[in-house]
Amino acid sequence: ARTPVVVVCAGAKAILDLPRTLEWLETAGVPVLGWGTDEFPAFFSRSSGLRVSARVDNAADAAALIRAQWTMGLQSGVLVCVPCPEEHAVPAEAVEPVLRQALQQAEAQGVRGKDVTPFLLARLADLTGGDTLRANLALLRNNARVAAELARTFA
Numbered sequence: 313a314r315t316p317v318v319v320v321c322a323g324a325k326a327i328l329d330l331p332r333t334l335e336w337l338e339t340a341g342v343p344v345l346g347w348g349t350d351e352f353p354a355f356f357s358r359s360s361g362l363r364v365s366a367r368v369d370n371a372a373d374a375a376a377l378i379r380a381q382w383t384m385g386l387q388s389g390v391l392v393c394v395p396c397p398e399e400h401a402v403p404a405e406a407v408e409p410v411l412r413q414a415l416q417q418a419e420a421q422g423v424r425g426k427d428v429t430p431f432l433l434a435r436l437a438d439l440t441g442g443d444t445l446r447a448n449l450a451l452l453r454n455n456a457r458v459a460a461e462l463a464r465t466f467a
Contacts, residue, residue, distance in 0.1 A: 315388075315389055318378060318390050320455045320459040322396055322454075323360065327411065344391045345364060345367070345377065345391065346364035346393050347369075348368075353394065356436075358401045396450060414436055
């Protein structure tokens with residue numbers, strides 16, 4: 313929270329408590345910008361029902377807010393949250409039940425620590441017929457595109 317860096321992501325991992333995550337970010341002074349959205353994305357899903365600090369619709373707007381933050385001496389990081397592309401997004405109602413099932417399987421199999429996320433991603437991909445894998449790949453490409461746009465505005 314004390315490093316002036318921009319992180320581009322599709323929201324927090326599906327296994328996290330999103331309201332608590334946003335509360336922690338706010339407490340740490342980390343602005344959460346929504347790229348083309350007023351809501352915090354829920355990784356595979358475009359919407360979580362939770363509001364972001366501010367909405368930005370392009371790299372110039374995002375850069376202006378980020379520069380203002382740092383010019384004022386607020387040296388925290390900034391989170392730019394980009395929803396999963398609509399054509400690849402998986403509705404939260406479809407993710408939540410299979411996530412619960414995958415979490416139960418991880419617990420039953422004793423999966424712990426750094427092995428949890430890869431296990432869950434694999435199980436979710438299997439349980440959704442590949443939908444979450446396609447969403448994950450699409451959001452990674454989309455995040456890279458947005459990050460490149462932002463980087464160009466700072467170059």
